[in-house]
Amino acid sequence: MDVPFLLSEAQMRRIEPYFPLSHGIPRVDDRRIVSGIVYVIKHGLMWRDAPKGYGPHKTIYNRFIRWSKMGVFNRIFAELAGEAGEPDAIMIDATHLKAHRTAASLFKRGALPRRIGRTKGGLNSKLHAVCDGLGRPIILLLTEGQMSDHKGASMLLPNLPQAKVLIGDRGYDSDRFRNALTERGIVPCIPPVRHRKVPLPYDRQLYRKRHKIENVFARIKDWRRVATRYDRCAHTFMSAICIAATVCYWL
Template structure:
């Protein structure tokens, strides 16, 4: 098939240093397996429908799950995004990702949480993200769909890098969040909500950059297994999002 995805030499070289070492029998071709995983996630396929050129579909699925739970893709994302250095501008926002009925089945007791909640739009998850001034994601977190933007901001807050300004929409307008940003030395560019007694001022020219975080979500949702969630485990679904971010922006 001419439309198959294959990692280039440069892309593979960027990721390879963060792969775990093989123990015992040598692993099958890493480039072929990772390329197959990316193809499945991007095109929204069932694992069993992966093209034969990528090898057995069970190998693709087992590698994806095993490395997801080992945090391999998280390490790749963190290391590559850190190479850009400390950004001057940050932008934060959140978006809903629809959960398919196959993702809503009950997990065994004691397993990791699903992070699936019910909103007016049905069952979904919520992705909270911070991007740099170029619109590239540097921090991401997954919660249930009904979780507010403020709670997502609190989850992300400890990981915020040193920056000069944070741009956000009026959903993040609160005295608490502005004070927390100020404590980190970050000024806020957040329009006030309607009805505020003492509305804060913000730079309208600077705020126009906020479309970049919306564009980032749009590009992520072009990947079908992200726009619609099929994975029960939140860790597995988050790994798929991380892989998409790595391929789109960081390799």
């Protein structure tokens, strides 16, 4: 089988338990189809341009869309990330993802949410992430591009693991967020904003590790269909992000 990329048998054994059961006619080889999905997302190809070795491009596309609606790829990421256990330290940050014209052209139509917003940089989405002390993503959230870091953090707050410390940049410096972390027993390591009358202390040595979450965004954005959003629906784009994060960090 002439294909440029193929998931290993060990990698397939880790993700197969989360695949939906096949009803009726047996599915086309899961390893070949899922590898084709990964290849298309990483290189930003049109589905019809997928190498022939992966099989019919319609099969690859239909499998991706169907499993995205079922939340299969999101569940795989969440389950594999959860196997790492409770981290001692976590980091939080957000980044913008540019929406291609094919994704943004119909952003106001349809019943399904698109998570595309308008900012000074144009139409884009925003990816909020939490990673552990080793720089591995454990929580991902997709919102409209204009959503503030504070609001994204408040949405992530209920799902934060019980870590000892949270590292974030000064964009997350607010009394409300700090108090919410303290109530959960998490020490905030966040530099104060410049207009604070009484600057709050923070561990400068520990704060230097914040670059690890920036590395997470850089590595995920190496995947072309993540760096530039081609998908109109939020669930398919979020699936692409989860696939990239899973392959890069958890397989």
